[in-house]
Amino acid sequence: MSTATTSTNSEKVLDYFAIFGVPRKLWIEMSELEQKFLQMSWKLHPDNFVNATEQERELSLKRSSELNDAYRTLRDPIARVEYLLGIEGERKEGEKKQQAPPELLEEVFELNESLEELREARASGQDLTGLQARLETAEKSFQEKLGEVDAELQSAAREWDAALTVDSAARKKVMARLNELLNRRSYIRNLVTNVAKELGEV
């Protein structure tokens, strides 16, 4: 399992936006996307090619899987941003992923302390009610932050759509911002998941 890297790579030529014939915008009319998805599914699905030549069957499998992959990705607003940055060659997670965003450092530190206390208290069978309440408050606070990041992502997405037809310098700037927001979101989400998991075990 030595060295695997993720799939969103510049070598990939397939463009999910192009499959649906839409520009690389981050705001997508969902009902329209669904309509197109269903229409194309009628044509591409392997069910249509059961009695066809092997070559046609292979092609149907390839095309319909690409269609499904594209729909799955573009339907999800976060996956859509990740994918866009990937094909634009601007998605960089790497080393920054595991680091707390500076403005969150203090809160994250406190949270980790509470989590540690909770684990210890649980191991020694102490009363957990106080700690639990504290963690629930923290969880709520990070949930709110997640909401804030999502709102920021939305506004950055609008900037991207507006810059699409303008200049490449503006686009690069928005992409850097989107990339940073995605990393922050992923970090906070992990925190929330972890807290929820610990609380779930109480």
Next chain:
Amino acid sequence: MGRIVGIDLGTTNSLVAYADALTGQPKCIPGPYGSTLCPSVVSIDTDGSVIVGQPAKRRLLTQPERTIYSVKRLMGRGPTDIQDELKLFPFRIAPASRNVIRVRLGDKVFTPPEISAFILRELKNWAEAFFGETVDRAVITVPAYFNDAQRQATKDAGRIAGLEVLRLVNEPTAAALAYGLHEKQRGKVAVYDLGGGTFDISVLKLISTSEGDIYQVLSTNGDTHLGGDDIDNLLQAFVHELILQHDRVDFSPHGELAQELRKALIQVKHQLSETEAATLRFSLPNGKVFTHEFTRGALDALIRPVVDRTMGPVKQALADAQLKPADIGEVVLVGGATRTPLIRRTVQEFFDRKPHTELNPDEVVALGAAVQANILDRGVKNMLLLDVTPLSLGIETYGGAVAKVIPRNSTIPASAQELYTTGVDNQTGIEIHVLQGERELAKDCRSLARFTLKVPPAPAGLPRIEVKFLIDANGILQVGARDLRTGEQHSIEVQPSYGISHAEIERMLEESIEYAEQDFAERQLIEARTEADTILAATVKAQANPKSAELTADEGAKIDASVAALKESVAGTDYKLIRKRIDELNRATEHLAELLMSSAVSTALEGRKLAEV
């Protein structure tokens, strides 16, 4: 090309169905015993011949060591997976079962796909006798929550049985197709499918478009080891304990006596679906008769744990579809176990909606398979099924963690590409481990396959190999690789973690010929003659009955003529002619059959043939 059928390869019973060529209406095909249910039981006789279905079921009591039931529980599983099953089921696992389980029946040893193939072949025979034509292709249903190995094993079974498996369809999806709910309702549908050994819940969205209706599965969940069998196990353990306490009789959990008790308990269970109380009477070897009065309330309390276990997956499936119970427009109940009043009540309360039970819950899955078979066969496109993969596909990464590459509930076919390179100079291989499941660590997920990606010698980090993981429309994984520097396709020999190799299947296919491939026409002729003998004997008996005097002279003459014509055809070798004459005699004796039945019974048995009276 021969005919195509839909097959429900069930844990307890299996069925075969076809769609009417004119109307497209699906129908189940009855077997030689008149029932459409073929018990999924296989027995190997001392002379090596294979007995399937009803007669094999009887041999569970007389020759348990040569007979196997519920083999579906073993499909696609490894020896270490089934330790729990072995406590509850009398499977005799042969030693030296490494990746594939081998079951001992008498002095022979079989893999689960081979045993399932016997059942499929039996159903194929039923259908061939029914059509008078060969059947060579099938749509086979599988539990929606079956993993890759279990699906592959089912497909292998079809191939060993001499069937081209055009599609594996998920059982709840097939049920939705059979109901054809689009005609009444568009919207979200939940299918709750509790079979003999497996539980599935699927949430579908029904969409009508200008081209036709689309059945889009939004999410699915389940438990491949939860079913009516578990209810029977609970009942059996409960009564076994009572007998031990009261009568001090202990018996082996898998012996003849245990099978008798199980049979009696299943009858009590079925009765309690109709009445509020039922009594178990069971003869013990010490001559005493054990009796126990069950009320429905007591049964409910006993089986509640099983019913509760189904609700976790139900809630997860709804959450995955981002829906609440109130968003569900229609609920469909599938599987024999859903006849249980407690289950109906629990599902109805959860969704606050009366579930659909119009179609026979035993037949509905096979009917749906026939609908899909018809679509695939004729290319008549007024319906499209978009199903999902029930489990996430992942790759093992550093430290035994799993990176998910295709999330569960992705519409299939679905794919993912991963890019691999080397860590040291001139490294010639990269190990890849593919898994299925939702857990974070590889050791908690289901191992699908391991393989080594071959890399041409080069400085570390220079090779770029793209591996494509693709889940096809059957929910089965395919792997391909491409060297991005040269554009060359690499072939990958994927060794499944659990399953039979390609070469082994070919060998089984050859071997299976010795079991079945009697000449088709010859077999048809034998069956037609047997049926003719039965009806001729029944006619002679009926004509001797005083009631036959009430027939008109014309009717009597017609019967005599039909008998003569049938006898004449039996002397020949044209099985189609014999079948035609059988039908004629059946029609000629319709009134006679009615006369022979007492009026009270005749209403219940209306339309039955003379040979059945």
